[in-house]
Amino acid sequence: MRIQPAAVVFDASGTPFSPAYRDVYHSMDSGPGQARHVFLDGNDLPSRWAHTRVFTVVETGFGLGVNFLATWKAWRADAARPKRLHFVSVEKHPFTRDGLARLHARYPELTRESEALRSRWPEIVPGMHRLDFDAGGVTLTIAFGDAIKVLPALRLAADAFYLDGFAPDRNPEMWSPRVLKSLARIALPGATLATYTVARGVREGLGAAGFEMEKRPGFGRKRDMLTGRYMPKWRMGHAPPGRPAWPERRALVVGASLAGAAVAERLTSRGWHVDLIERQPAHATDTSALNVGVFHPHISADDCILSRLARNAFFRAISRWQALEESGLPISWQRCGVLQSAADTAQEAAMARTLDMLGYPAGYAAHVPKLAASRYLGYEPAQGGWWYPQGGWIRPATLIASQIRAATAGVGPTAGVRTHFGRSVASLRRTGKTWQAIASDGTIIAEAPVAVLANSSDAVALASVGQPLKCSRGQVSYLPREVLPELRAVLTGNGYVLPAVNGMSVLGSTYDFEDDDPLPSMRGHEANLSRLARLIPSRHARCDPGTLGGAVGFRCVAPDRLPLIGELPDLDEAHDRRLELSGAHMPDVPRQEGLFGVFALGSRGLIWAALGAEIIVSRIEGEPPPLESDLADAIDPRRFALRLARHGTL
Template sequence: MTPRTMPESLSWLPDGTPFSTRFGDRYHGEQGLAQARDVFLHGCGLPQAWAGAQQWRILETGFGFGLNFLATWAAWRADPGRPRLLHFVSLEAWPVPADALLRAAERHPELLPLARELHAQYWGLLPGVHRLWFEGGRVLLTLCVGDAQALLRQQLWEVDSVYLDGFNPQCNPDIWSLETLKAMARHCRRGTRLATWTVARSVRDALAQCGFAVDKVPGLPPKRDNLQARFDPHWQPRTSRQAPEFARPARCLVLGAGLAGATAAASLARRGWQVTVLDAGDTPAAGASGLPAGLFAPHLSPDDNLFARLSRAGVRAMLQQSQALLQEGIDWSPAGVLERRPAGQPGLPAGWHDGPGADWSHTADAGRLADAGLPPDASACWHARAGWVRPPRFIARLLEQPGIAWRPRSAVARLARGAGTWQALDGAGNPLAEAELLLLAAGPACNALLAPLQAPPLPLQPVRGLMSWGPQPAQAQGLPPFAVNGGGALAAHVPCDGGPAWHMGATFERDVDRLPMTAEEQAAAHASNWRRLRALVPAAVPALRAAFEDGQGLRAWAGVRCTAHDRMPIVGPVAPAALPGLWVSTAMGARGLTRAVLCAELLAARLMGEPLPVEARLAQAMGCERL
């Protein structure tokens, strides 16, 4: 799938209706919001149909200007019987420009506040799956950019309602073809309701052939008829989807109060789970997630590989939750990251700057280079959607969410499986807590807990690292106003107790897990960070020379992270047949801030049978099943 996509080609009719010059058709004509409500929302029996449901999942075949999504979101907001979680999955081959969303919404003032929230997240829509996050994570828009038929065949969603929308069948026949409708029907359960504005005979016949009971109903004037349908095939539908392990929220034990554990606890708690987090430390983030400051940023790859796509999905998820929980300038800063690159290797795919990829990253301009004290011919990329975070502050806010009980000084020595529950036992064999689901988020310690259960060991490699940091000298010159990475990472101007601080690191020692580090090891790690700093940001050398060469205010933080053999996270059930209810989330490596929130949402979606926040292929690349 190419990383390049062009926006829709638009014009505006005299009455303010948007018109697609690509397909020669109106978007939603003069009926506007009335069509969204009467044809689609009410045509699927909503909001009455979702009353009392834990979650509701809607599939739409043409996002357009998002009017159907906005109308459904507004109905969810207004309904006291709404489901706890609303999933809206929408397909779009040609996303409209972001500013056009607001222009179209101006015709419907009651939706304009929601349209502004959508507009704020409607960026960087490269081909693939994008998860947009609203209402504190209770309204989730999964926007899928690309060919509808291919997307429908690749994914494994199960949905409760279908909005069959798109341009006129004569203008865009592919979206209404039998092959596309067959691919759509794969995502329906028996009883899924479908609604559309077209009553074309070809569409009615194709839906019937796919297993739908189809009815013509009175249309919204001036249309005489609309179409409603219910998936009720006379055969037993085949599916490659696995039944979710948990149909409803239950209790969960999370072992580990670092990034992986805290993000997973928060994702489950938002869905109604009662979560207990156990950790041997006195405070959250007592292990590898306790570094004083860290970066989140996309990864670059000329072929836009899985690793790069994972990083973008993770950055988007991190931005969403940080904006909801953290104080900008104190706990985090999304001010961007400058990445130094090897000469002649910008890392950007061909055609990147001509499409939405530039919303994510682009070649650094002379102004950014000058701010970093670099010459105008330096090779560097600017990541606009990136920044620094103070992980302990982020983890603490995650663990404060309703439904989470944090239990420090709770060292788990052994796991035991009972009648439908898991127990965590201390060194004396006493139970610390029990739950239906047990999540291991303990980094390198996961295998020690799995071994007595005769579970296959996870391919984890410990990686020790040291970050050099210290108080920022008064009136220091040459420290960039944003973070810089590439052969190390420098983040300055980070608020800490007593004033701003700088952070440089961290070292990367594979297959080393010994802590604390000796004085000699610390000195060697500081020297390594000093060498890398001089190459990364030469302009910062005068400000930090006294710290590194004379030890003035120089401090160290050290921790042991873990990675997998393929550098991908490990998320999923450990051995579902033999050890049901035992899951793991680990192997974040040095990219925990970029990956952890996404992994938590993936874990929750897999547990409860929700639409996944990423493409199925990417989810498989992170799953335990690949090992």
């Protein structure tokens, strides 16, 4: 779906106005005043959130974000505020950052929050964007898209709702029974709602969806408004996932590489204690030890599942890495831009058409012809292609080291990480409500109510997912800086080459399933050099493969090429219930209580690790996930069991 940003227009009274919907964005009397009276007071906030750990507000229609800014300000001012306030909103026509700046200039009392929001405001591309503020105390998850599609794809537990579409007669789809029912589906028992409208259809629709409605005095010149409480008179078929209650906030994580370090950092930031177990003598000595890695989005004409997932993960990764840096932890990385070059002119023309159709902003991706591309790169590529200005390279070892340092500091007196380097987990054992990581000599390395497998292809040896995974050998070659001294950005296509980092350019990479040689081979270097020849024809034959250094790693790959992120299946129980599972949905597939995985990250470990850590921690904490339910299902480790059940072969 192409996202059309909203235009900044004011009506005669100076109130922000939408010509498309012929309605004002908020009361003519005051935007912040309406936010406080209708939405905060209408939901009995702040008192309802007092002393909670997690509190989730869901809003329909983000608009200028006045409700969000006012709610955040109230959270800041409240000594009894929740540890984590999640604000989840949806917007079909977002304003641009400049548009928000013009609009927010009218609300001086919200300047501080507005500046912070605008500094993180996402590119206007479809899907969910997650923005963290105040060290993660406040998180805005905003979905750019149509509420009709987005709301049914939310899988979360809401404490309060702000219903703030335009007036029902101007914006009927925002108040349709389908939308109202999808809100009820995610409402916790007793969840409250508030809206400025008292339209009969809305009142009745909400009543039919299970809310008990009440009229209260409205704001400004409006006599009345509505509030509601979710009190269904029937048993809920698919109740929202509750907030898990763990006996202790302790987890063990197997693998201290890209996935494991990201998970440990996110967990300890929420006050968890983590035992991080790694069979190597130090972190980042396996695949992630590859010297430098590349990160960039994925684009497809039909915006397929992979493209949507990678977009979400790409922005999540960048935002996490920036946050680590802002907290004073060093990471060696550069957003120098990435050119994904076409294989030939026909493909380049198709790529240009695709971007025209998708209408992405240039800050996300743009088509650049060969000549323009050579100005970005410093060399002329064989073809033009897609330019991702925010893509670049990162040294995984520096990221992992900073994540582990952040985890060591933790948040709270009992939080932090204990590393167990040089210890290999031979098996996992469940005793009562505890997972134990057992070494080959039978000793218990660590135990905790939560275990996260972040150990790549070895994860399935500890807990089966009902599907064997494959390993692909990859070799990179190291080119001395002199080979490509002017290269300024990453060039990808069939292979990739990076600007020199610490005196050498990484050129990659091979992709072989039937090869387990752990050492770089001459054949691998030759294959990489021929990739370079296709990427930058003018630089071919400048180096002798016999003189090159390099490295080899093994990528863990699932048959559908998507990562495995989420709770691991309980295959025994699934087998016992196989008949009833044949028509089931993902949440119905039995899972192993407290056992999670982030593995099979394939060729995109950098961005999948960031998304994976966020998903796992959201599940563990009962917070809203950072992505839509169809995307979560696509990477759920239980998907193979579900497929087998659907085919009657479980």
